[in-house]
Structures are given as C-alpha cells and as structure tokens.
Amino acid sequence: MLDVPDPELRERLTAALGIARWVDEVAAQAPYPDVATLVAAGRSAATPLSDAELDEAVAHHPRIGERAEGTGTALRLSAGEQSGLGRADEGVDAAIARGNAVYEERFGRVFLIRAAGRTREEVADELQRRLTNAPEEEAEEAKEQLRQIMELRLRTLFPEDGAAA
Template sequence: MHLEEFNSASRTGAADALRPCLDIPRWIDELAGARPYPTLAALLEAGRRAANPFTPAEIEAALAHHPRIGERAPGNSTEARLSQSEQAGLGEAGESVADALAAGNRAYEEKFGRVFLIRAAGRSRGEILAALNTRLSHTPEQEQAIIGQQLREIAVLRLEGLMGK
C-alpha cells in the first residue's frame, strides 16, 4: 500500500491496513482518523505520537499477538508474516544461543508474567540475548517503560514497511 492509497481508503480499510502494525484500537483510530497525511514522514511521526504512552492494558493486549523471540509466529496472517520476517533477519542460531534464548524467555515470563518483547529488526541473536539478560534485572516498572518503547519501534517499522508496498 502506498500513502496515497492509505489516505484515500475508507476508514475501515485504513484501520484494517494498520492493524498488523499494532493492534491497539486507540492507535489505529488516531492514525486512521487523522488522514490525509502529506508525507510518509508525517504519518510515521503521527504513529510515534499516538503510541506514546501506551496504557498497561494496551501493552497487555498488544503482547498477546507477539511470539517468543526465537519462535515462529503461527499462521499466515499479515501480522504473523511480519513477525516471521523480522525474526528471520536474525539468522540461524547456534544451539547454545537458541538454548540460552529459550531459558531466558522462560525466566522472563516467570518473573514478569508476559512474553519478552524486543524489536528484532536490526539486531543479532547475540544482541537480543544480551538485552534479555540485562532486562531480567529490571523491576516491573522499568520493564513497562521499555516494552512500550519496543512496541513503538515495532509499530513504526511495520508502518513504514506497509507504506513501502
């Protein structure tokens, strides 16, 4: 989809296009309702603004759609394909890194009661593992802020990719 198509789509069509980027109704409604955007940069900036801050409930709802790092998102939805593409960029993991990520995911979920979320695009598995290990020392409040930032980064990257099609 190109910006012109997004700007001229019905509100429902625009919302449907945005949903795989970030399935938070308030974010979708803000972006779909503020059309038309004069430039892609203006749309991306609106996406950043609408995503800051997220409420705890919005974060929990968004996390329900994200697979564990190192695991393939199930299905063939647009959101699943985006996640698969983002994680495919990590390359193959050696057995020790894959095992460490799996153990870290379990430890994170035990401590925080949610999946570990990080923007995978542009990061190696080693970088993700290092971030996971660092974040395991955080408080729930520290993690809430970091998760919000990671969701914003993921949403804007996906939005940019969506508009490049």
C-alpha cells in the same frame, strides 16, 4: 499522499501496532501526506501507552526465537523481522528460550524486542539485561520496543512508492 481506503488502512495499522485505541486515533487523522507524517502521528498516538495497551499489543507478537503461528500481516511481519536474526545457533537459541521462560514468569508477558537490525546474540544479551529491570521499568522498555516495531512496520506497510509490502 497516503490515501488508503479505511478498511485497508485499519488492517495495516493493526498489523503495525495491535492496539484498538491507537488504530482509531491514527486512522482518524488520515489521509497522510507522506510516510514520515504517518510515523510521527503513530509515535505521538503511542506515547504514552497504558499497561493494558501493552498487554493488548503483546498478544499479537510471538515469542522471540519461535516461529509465528497462524496467518495475517502481523505474523508475516514478525516472521520476517525474526528471520533477520541470522542463522540458528543451538546454544544461543537455548539461552533465549530459557530467558523467555524466566521473563514470562517474572513479568507475566512475552518478552518483546525489536528484532530488526539485531543478531541472536544481541537479543540474548538484551533479554538477560532486561531481566534485571524492576517491573515498572521493564514495562516502559517493552512499550518503547513496541513503538520502534510500529515505526518500522509503518514504513514497510506504507512504502513511499505506494505499493504495500
């Protein structure tokens, strides 16, 4: 049973997906019998997401390839997720930085991708592919990336053994 005091629950949920409506909806269903049920409830509450909620959530994410500034659980998680991209590569990192700038100019928000399980090269390739999306199509891809990040973070923040990460 995942029975966490409400303030701590809300803090962890906010780190998983920084959307106030989503946090309220998922917290209202607590306690959860297990992480799988929590993740399913999180996915359900995050489907669909509005464009305003996408913007609300993206505000909690640093640019891919850049160090997270500040403190807090969400930033610590972002740093850990991006550290898994492998060793720095000047050429690939420069391509990501250029792609980030083009993406922000084209779509008006930070490029968002689930970094966990990907290499720098895969991120760079995906960034280039997504630059060809229509704005509506890209918003939907970004929302799906948010859902994937949220699911991974819930599994990290609510481990089966009960010890918070």
